[in-house]
Amino acid sequence: MTRPIPAIAGTALALAFAGAAAAATPAPLATGTFATASGAAAGTATIVPQAGGNPVLHVKVSGLPAGVHGVHIHAVGQCEGPAFTTAGGHLNPAGHQHGKDNPAGMHLGDLPNMTVDAQGNGELTQAMPVDAATLRAQLFDADGAAVVVHAKADDYRTDPSGNSGDRIACAVLKAG
Numbered sequence: 001m002t003r004p005i006p007a008i009a010g011t012a013l014a015l016a017f018a019g020a021a022a023a024a025t026p027a028p029l030a031t032g033t034f035a036t037a038s039g040a041a042a043g044t045a046t047i048v049p050q051a052g053g054n055p056v057l058h059v060k061v062s063g064l065p066a067g068v069h070g071v072h073i074h075a076v077g078q079c080e081g082p083a084f085t086t087a088g089g090h091l092n093p094a095g096h097q098h099g100k101d102n103p104a105g106m107h108l109g110d111l112p113n114m115t116v117d118a119q120g121n122g123e124l125t126q127a128m129p130v131d132a133a134t135l136r137a138q139l140f141d142a143d144g145a146a147v148v149v150h151a152k153a154d155d156y157r158t159d160p161s162g163n164s165g166d167r168i169a170c171a172v173l174k175a176g
């Protein structure tokens with residue numbers, strides 16, 4: 001009866017490796033795929049939980065106009081082009097005004113501007129100001145949530161949307 005012992009040890013080792021892999025790359029809290037006003041695929045939004053810290057949002061876009069663009073989490077998970085007004089206003093459970101530079105700000109959904117390069121590519125990484133459980137509850141309420149990219153830069157101050165102009169890409173956030 002020597003065979004079961006190495007078999008059990010091997011299983012334990014495999015589980016240990018699986019656990020380490022899971023800790024290194026946790027399952028996303030939320031994911032979404034951007035579409036432009038004309039319906040073209042334009043990249044992804046992912047929110048990933050962090051060990052010992054708040055979740056981090058990562059936006060990666062392609063095929064968008066070069067320049068500096070406002071990006072926000074909006075309060076409704078509906079992206080009906082071309083205007084994407086169905087996504088509602090900024091995610092704002094605390095009833096604040098818009099923008100980190102606004103004395104009465106900011107919205108939970110407010111994010112830094114994203115620069116899109118001459119090839120149409122842009123990336124944004126931002127730690128969220130709340131923990132995973134709080135964010136999950138706010139994103140996945142009855143009407144969901146979406147990430148929106150705007151035509152112009154967000155001035156971080158002007159209510160309700162930082163003068164960031166038209167909505168040019170939108171991604172409905174889905175759990176996991």
Ligand SMILES: [Cu+2]
Pocket residue numbers: 070071072073074090148149150161
């Ligand atoms: Cu917005």
Ligand SMILES: [Zn+2]
Pocket residue numbers: 072090097098099106107109110160161
């Ligand atoms: Zn806002």
